[in-house]
Amino acid sequence: MLLVELRKLVGRPRTWVTIALLAGLPTLVAVFLRVTGVGPRPGQGPAFLAQVLSNGALFPAAALALILPVFLPVAVAVLAGDADSPGSLGIAISEAVEDAATRDDTHYSLGSVLNHVLLHQTVIGLELKAQLEQAGIEPDVLVACVGGGSNFGGFTFPLLAEKLAGRRSTRVVAVEPTAAPTLTEGRFDYDLGDQAGMTPLMPMYTLGHDFIPAPIHAGGLRYHGDSPLVSLLRKEDHIEAVAYPQSKIFEAAVQFARTEGILPAPEPAHAIRAVIDEALRCKEEGRSETIVFNLCGHGHFDLKAYEDYLSGNLLDV
Numbered sequence: 218m219l220l221v222e223l224r225k226l227v228g229r230p231r232t233w234v235t236i237a238l239l240a241g242l243p244t245l246v247a248v249f250l251r252v253t254g255v256g257p258r259p260g261q262g263p264a265f266l267a268q269v270l271s272n273g274a275l276f277p278a279a280a281l282a283l284i285l286p287v288f289l290p291v292a293v294a295v296l297a298g299d300a301d302s303p304g305s306l307g308i309a310i311s312e313a314v315e316d317a318a319t320r321d322d323t324h325y326s327l328g329s330v331l332n333h334v335l336l337h338q339t340v341i342g343l344e345l346k347a348q349l350e351q352a353g354i355e356p357d358v359l360v361a362c363v364g365g366g367s368n369f370g371g372f373t374f375p376l377l378a379e380k381l382a383g384r385r386s387t388r389v390v391a392v393e394p395t396a397a398p399t400l401t402e403g404r405f406d407y408d409l410g411d412q413a414g415m416t417p418l419m420p421m422y423t424l425g426h427d428f429i430p431a432p433i434h435a436g437g438l439r440y441h442g443d444s445p446l447v448s449l450l451r452k453e454d455h456i457e458a459v460a461y462p463q464s465k466i467f468e469a470a471v472q473f474a475r476t477e478g479i480l481p482a483p484e485p486a487h488a489i490r491a492v493i494d495e496a497l498r499c500k501e502e503g504r505s506e507t508i509v510f511n512l513c514g515h516g517h518f519d520l521k522a523y524e525d526y527l528s529g530n531l532l533d534v
């Protein structure tokens with residue numbers, strides 16, 4: 218374990234930046250004193266300074282002692298800032314890959330984003346398609362939330378394939394948080410899937426692999442990018458995308474829980490928000506449409522988030 222931690226420490230650029238700063242500052246002070254001549258000449262001035270200026274071995278220690286009161290709070294702030302980081306799925310992936318890569322008995326398997334994961338998840342959409350056919354229902358709108366894209370892709374792709382083949386006109390809506398507005402505000406580019414850059418580059422909508430989303434309660438949607446398949450579908454306008462702040466999604470989640478008796482996770486609550494808004498649109502336009510969405514997780518472990526919302530402590534970020 219010590220070895221793994223040491224490797225992590227040595228592998229991090231910030232470790233080397235800190236060492237370079239610590240080593241570089243005394244040198245800078247020495248050059249400054251030499252060039253400006255503001256210090257007393259060797260052998261003159263206060264005894265301590267005279268000792269330091271005439272003994273090169275003492276100089277780095279003395280310079281560090283002078284600089285640290287100024288430099289240390291900055292260093293501490295940087296480290297504290299890092300320790301307080303709300304994290305992101307991009308960082309979580311890096312940590313997981315790093316852990317797997319440093320152990321012989323561990324392998325890493327990505328849970329979303331990659332195209333084959335989405336295709337694997339299409340078991341949901343195939344089931345949906347069979348159920349709709351059995352019930353004789355033609356959906357007008359399909360809705361799912363998007364973090365990396367696996368529940369969205371799995372849910373929508375079997376029906377979307379028929380839309381692309383011209384056999385359906387179903388609208389498909391991807392819902393994301395305004396805190397990580399990848400499909401609605403990101404750029405289409407080659408980017409890495411994780412923060413440390415351990416994954417291959419992928420063409421996708423991205424906010425930049427070092428983007429750290431604000432700490433909203435829908436942790437599963439705090440991702441800087443999206444699956445290449447979902448991104449291409451968005452780029453070519455086969456799907457729509459919408460983003461909501463968390464107060465709006467918890468309003469919808471509570472309404473859903475009160476009417477359906479099911480407590481949704483904050484992630485699918487994004488889809489529920491969009492479904493309610495689609496239904497309100499239908500009401501306004503006097504239309505009757507079938508809106509189908511993926512309830513991809515329960516909120517039994519998200520009660521703190523509900524408590525924050527109900528007590529008015531939820532921040533929109």
Ligand SMILES: Cc1ncc(COP(=O)(O)O)c(C=O)c1O
Nearest residue numbers: 329364365366367368437484514
């Ligand atoms: C309940 C839930 N829904 C949705 C997601 C988003 O992931 P994806 O877009 O890959 O389905 C997550 C991710 O952790 C999740 O936990």
